[in-house]
Amino acid sequence: MYMTAQRKLLFRYFSEHPDVSVTARQLCDVLNNGDQVKIGLSSIYRNLAALTKAGFILQTISQDSKEARYRYVSPETCGHRLHLTCLRCGKTFHMTQKLSDRLLTDILRVEDFAVDENQTTVYGLCRDCREQRN
Numbered sequence: 001m002y003m004t005a006q007r008k009l010l011f012r013y014f015s016e017h018p019d020v021s022v023t024a025r026q027l028c029d030v031l032n033n034g035d036q037v038k039i040g041l042s043s044i045y046r047n048l049a050a051l052t053k054a055g056f057i058l059q060t061i062s063q064d065s066k067e068a069r070y071r072y073v074s075p076e077t078c079g080h081r082l083h084l085t086c087l088r089c090g091k092t093f094h095m096t097q098k099l100s101d102r103l104l105t106d107i108l109r110v111e112d113f114a115v116d117e118n119q120t121t122v123y124g125l126c127r128d129c130r131e132q133r134n
């Protein structure tokens with residue numbers, strides 16, 4: 001994939017923030033946090049689509065927003081393992097290989113179902129969000 005300057009900007013944000021999932025609007029706010037607009041919302045959408053297609057980021061959902069969120073996928077460490085994403089704050093946890101393997105093996109054995117771990121995000125609530133709720 002050809003990395004334009006805008007695409008690089010997005011890619012760098014995601015690789016420096018591997019534990020968040022963000023909406024296009026949130027990215028627009030963060031990336032243009034100066035006096036000069038570096039990247040507009042429509043090119044953010046366009047580049048998010050290209051990065052998703054190329055497998056550098058993955059689309060996730062959230063509880064309180066109808067907008068899609070996106071999270072980083074590390075080419076070196078994210079393959080062949082599951083990820084957990086908080087429905088409320090979007091925090092993403094990159095599950096250890098060991099735990100992921102164990103769950104995938106159990107699901108295959110018990111349910112006779114081979115999970116596509118690269119496409120799968122497990123949704124729930126992180127500890128901070130559970131504590132806030134009480």
Ligand SMILES: [Zn+2]
Nearest residue numbers: 074077078094
């Ligand atoms: Zn990961």
Ligand SMILES: [Zn+2]
Nearest residue numbers: 086089126129
């Ligand atoms: Zn959370």
